[in-house]
Amino acid sequence: MKSVIYDLIERVQSEDERIASNAITDLSFLLEMHSWNLSDEDRIEKYDSLTSREVIATKFEKGDEIKIMNFLKEEISNDNKFKAGLLFAIGQSSAKAGIPSLLEVLNDHSTEFSENEFYQAIVALEKLLFFDESMSFDEKSAIVMSTNLLKLIAQKILSLQPISRVDLKSTSLRLLASLILLEDDN
Secondary structure: OOHHHHHHHHHHOOOOHHHHHHHHHHHHHHHHHHHOOOOHHHHHHHHOOOOOHHHHHOOOOOOHHHHHHHHHHHHHHOOOOOHHHHHHHHHOOOHHHHHHHHHHHHHHHHHHOOHHHHHHHHHHHHHHHHOOOOOOHHHHHHHHHOOOHHHHHHHHHHHOOOOOOHHHHHHHHHHHHHHHHHHHOO
8 A cells, every 4th residue: 555545544544523524535535536537637637726735746555445444444343433435435435345344333333323324324335335346247136145234234324313404314315226126136
């Protein structure tokens, strides 16, 4: 892994909340740039006002995305206070790295998530499943159908009643409907 990535990982663990939060944002940008396969020119145009040129210029080596996913999962398991941001970051990765990582996190920790954390998790999942084209529909479907995702999401939604966030209600219902249709296609 490149030193920029190691530096961001170290900063995510900082006691300074601003430093940690900014590092999570920069990791999200890196994952997003990688998953979109942006050219150098497109990276600069889209991210120049958002992050440093050093982050923009960082390209992943083989295995970097998985190493970042493993780190994010570990931080969520360790109850990092920025879980919502870490979940968002997973959603910025490619479907190949993000879906298995997010499903693992949901399976292991969703019962502990706050409304905001759960919202970030389902938004990330929806993005990876239905808006990322790095995996075929059949590949995504096979991964999802090998889990108890529908039950897990439904149980979490019921445990959060009454839900105070309108966006959580609408997003979770949309995701559940999409997952049911995904299941019916198989």
